[in-house]
Amino acid sequence: MQAQSTVEKAIDILFHLHAEPHACGVTAIGRRLGLSKSSTHRLLSALGRRGLVEKDDRGRYRTGIGLVALGVGALDREPIVAAARPVLEAEAAALGETVFLVAARAGRIIVLDKSEGEGFLRASPRIGSTVPVHATAVGKLYLAFGGGSVEAPAGELEKFSNATIARRSALAAAVARAAERGFAENSDEWIPGLSVVAAPVMATASDGRMLAAVAVAAPTPRMQSLGREEIGRRMLAAAARVAARFEGVAQ
Amino acid sequence: MQAQSTVEKAIDILFHLHAEPHACGVTAIGRRLGLSKSSTHRLLSALGRRGLVEKDDRGRYRTGIGLVALGVGALDREPIVAAARPVLEAEAAALGETVFLVAARAGRIIVLDKSEGEGFLRASPRIGSTVPVHATAVGKLYLAFGGGSVEAPAGELEKFSNATIARRSALAAAVARAAERGFAENSDEWIPGLSVVAAPVMATASDGRMLAAVAVAAPTPRMQSLGREEIGRRMLAAAARVAARFEGVAQ
DNA sequence: GACAATGTTCCTTTAATAGGAACAAATTTC
DNA sequence: GAAATTTGTTCCTATTAAAGGAACATTGTC
Structure with a gap:
């Protein structure tokens, strides 16, 4: 699966975090999806500013509460x-x-x-x-x-x-x-x-x-x-x- | 709220669709969020390729089933x-x-x-x-x-x-x-x-x-x-x- | 059937992204 | 406990993808 647009790469990160049971680090995510560490970090920051991912105490990332709101709304729709x-x-x-x-x-x-x-x-x-x-x-x-x-x-x-x-x-x-x-x-x-x-x-x-x-x-x-x-x-x-x-x- | 990165604009589209009770057209979304029609269309296409938005019969867009999967997973996490x-x-x-x-x-x-x-x-x-x-x-x-x-x-x-x-x-x-x-x-x-x-x-x-x-x-x-x-x-x-x-x- | 509005595609300027490298914490190892 | 390694974050510039106008296609309307 080749990500083309920046948006798709960000979404791929969301699905990857979703598939992982535990919080993931920047390096691991980048390596897994073929993205550089800095790009991964910037995408995660953008997702975090909108609440779709969250950072735990140790700087690891996991899916955020914003996704829950979007998902439940989509169902009721x-x-x-x-x-x-x-x-x-x-x-x-x-x-x-x-x-x-x-x-x-x-x-x-x-x-x-x-x-x-x-x-x-x-x-x-x-x-x-x-x-x-x-x-x-x-x-x-x-x-x-x-x-x-x-x-x-x-x-x-x-x-x-x-x-x-x-x-x-x-x-x-x-x-x-x-x-x-x-x-x-x-x-x-x-x-x-x-x-x-x-x-x-x-x-x-x-x-x-x-x-x-x-x-x-x-x-x-x-x-x-x-x-x-x-x-x-x-x-x-x-x-x-x-x-x-x-x-x-x-x- | 000023969107800076492309990813944030895409997420803003998701939240906008989430807030709207009915499916929205490209023109209406772009006008509401201050994006050009072609940019809006491209962002929607990227979101659609990952299943986060869906198109109905008349070409209108609404939130997609992919968001549900991401949201439910985030909760259980x-x-x-x-x-x-x-x-x-x-x-x-x-x-x-x-x-x-x-x-x-x-x-x-x-x-x-x-x-x-x-x-x-x-x-x-x-x-x-x-x-x-x-x-x-x-x-x-x-x-x-x-x-x-x-x-x-x-x-x-x-x-x-x-x-x-x-x-x-x-x-x-x-x-x-x-x-x-x-x-x-x-x-x-x-x-x-x-x-x-x-x-x-x-x-x-x-x-x-x-x-x-x-x-x-x-x-x-x-x-x-x-x-x-x-x-x-x-x-x-x-x-x-x-x-x-x-x-x-x-x- | 003509008109208006909307979704889609094309193309060039523009601006954001990618990725290497340097830096700063934290964790691990010795 | 100190050195070493790993990892998160920041900076910078070539590169690439995005923006936006315009043309085209399609749909719905008068």
Whole structure:
């Protein structure tokens, strides 16, 4: 990845600090991103003047509080998030499991919002994080209904667990089944012990494209006892409510 | 505010888009920030290549999903947030009201995390948002225990409601009372109908400075019936638990 | 269908950036 | 405890990227 503009270099620094668990020094950042020490320092100073990075006691840099403000605002700005939030909360309260909203952005599948369940063992996806296409329920939905907005990765399908779909023909079959049933599921295919059932939020009025997906995540045994078919119908109804609220709000 | 570096101009665009409720055009952004149309366009392109801004169907720009990822990560990085989260959740569940964590950053008081209550009418502060110093419970705590990390605004004290403290002598008295009791409260002083009781999280081991504050927010009638003194003691205990977890984790 | 406003691209002057080197703290090593 | 090494910060000038006017393309409007 070749940074071209100064702005992009600064953003690369932000993402690098984001990826690092601990605060980083100027020298280390510069070395990692191929920037001179003085350039790195100047970029960090500019970011610091706007509160996007902070310096700790020892002069090390880490991501700043300004990023939090910008990020949370960006979420609330997404109309689909505003439309979905009450539905997520209602479903999470009714099921006692984590319910979340996922959508495609720039060819990747990203967690937009969540409402967590009550269990001691519960799914807690990170808002803003990316999930794999070929090993998740939402990924299958996007392959079935997304109209090419998301594609399965090129080359070998990464194997996350014993249950991960490895062959493209098997993936195509799973996608076809999702297209037929209208919802998709995933048992241990990404994270062992985690099951997800997801339904697509389709724009009913305009062009009928897929706006997002509503999904419930639970430990596999609990999902088993809840009944996948019943949960699937429930998610379809929830997704329809989100779509109705979205079109009502967006008007 | 005069932008000096290119990076700062780009960040100013981000904050401007963040402040605007709707997507903005290149011309409008440039006019607002004093940038030429072509410069604005180039900065937006750079931000867009890294996913920090997005373009809608009509070519308008708004904040992008990349900011969400950066922001959420930045929050989880704050050790005080990690230490406080279970305490916030436990208190929110026990009280049924919104409990949140607030701290001073760069001289301002900022909401770091929250766990919302269950009421139909409930406080829902925005994570990352700034709250006023002289009209909030946490503001009084920082004036009492913050060691100068936060100061009351210069000039006239802004009047948010009929209950807002207007005179500096009255503010000093409220701060003195907070210093004496160890916790602070706020009834309708910022937002009419909203009451808050807050307790400071003090570093017990090292230098004893104020790390953050734990606060519970509720509609004024409900706070009245819960009993301010009892809630104050409860918040003091919660803040002590946060401090203990913080020092235990940070070790 | 003509007009106005907006997003995008092009090009040259201008000004900010890059990066080496020197300096100052802090940390590590002996 | 002192020397040595690493690291954050500042300074300076050749270089390079950014700024801004103008032309072009596109969209929405009257």
